[in-house]
Amino acid sequence: xAGVMQNPRHLVRRRGQEARLRCSPMKxxxxxxxxxxxxxxxxxxxxxxxxxxxxxxxGMPKERFSAEFPKEGPSILRIQxxxxxxxxxxxxxxxxxxxxxxxxxxxxxxxxxxx
Amino acid sequence: xxxxxxxxxxxxxxxxxDVTLDCVYETRDTTYYLxxxxxxxxxELVFLIRRNSFDEQNEISGRYSWNFQKSTSSFxxxxxxxxxxxxxxxxxxxxxxxxxxxxxGTGTRLQVFP
Numbered sequence: 001x002a003g004v005m006q007n008p009r010h011l012v013r014r015r016g017q018e019a020r021l022r023c024s025p026m027k028x029x030x031x032x033x034x035x036x037x038x039x040x041x042x043x044x045x046x047x048x049x050x051x052x053x054x055x056x057x058x059g060m061p062k063e064r065f066s067a068e069f070p071k072e073g074p075s076i077l078r079i080q081x082x083x084x085x086x087x088x089x090x091x092x093x094x095x096x097x098x099x100x101x102x103x104x105x106x107x108x109x110x111x112x113x114x115x
Numbered sequence: 116x117x118x119x120x121x122x123x124x125x126x127x128x129x130x131x132x133d134v135t136l137d138c139v140y141e142t143r144d145t146t147y148y149l150x151x152x153x154x155x156x157x158x159e160l161v162f163l164i165r166r167n168s169f170d171e172q173n174e175i176s177g178r179y180s181w182n183f184q185k186s187t188s189s190f191x192x193x194x195x196x197x198x199x200x201x202x203x204x205x206x207x208x209x210x211x212x213x214x215x216x217x218x219x220g221t222g223t224r225l226q227v228f229p
Binding site: 031033035041042043044045048055056089091093095097105106108109111 | 152158159160162206208214215216217218219220221222
């Protein structure tokens, strides 16, 4: 999983604030995936993006959550008006995409705590 | 629908014992990949293996081995001569053929006692 960079590693927000989580994919990777891991649970897919496009957002909550992957810069997962239930570890993965390989490299995660 | 089941929530063993973590999957795709990840107490995800659906050969890497059987839709993971450092949560995952997103099982927490 070397190469996928997530920051911050830990983020504390008060209820009602906004949280911004950043993910820089591995060099040469144009596909980014966000996953959420609630305490004591497995990872759940949230959203899949390619540069400037959202490909699959079937796992994103309908409100307050958004994601982008601009042409330049990292992918951003934004959570508006955070609530205690948003406390979780958020993992980003990247892949080169295409049919040749299906392997995702994970970042170290951002642990969001809402107080 | 695609699904990964790890029926064992928690396993405890004593050091040097062998332990097998079960993984059963469901998919309608003919081409897919299966993965195992390790999540130690520090929280990061450590990639262990990726297996293509067309390759049913068992794989061994040091003390780790994997048994892939399409007939039973299982991809089990065995640790031989377990060590305390193997204590972690282990996740099995299945890739979606169209998007490459991963469907994770709920994980098995392995505790190895000295």
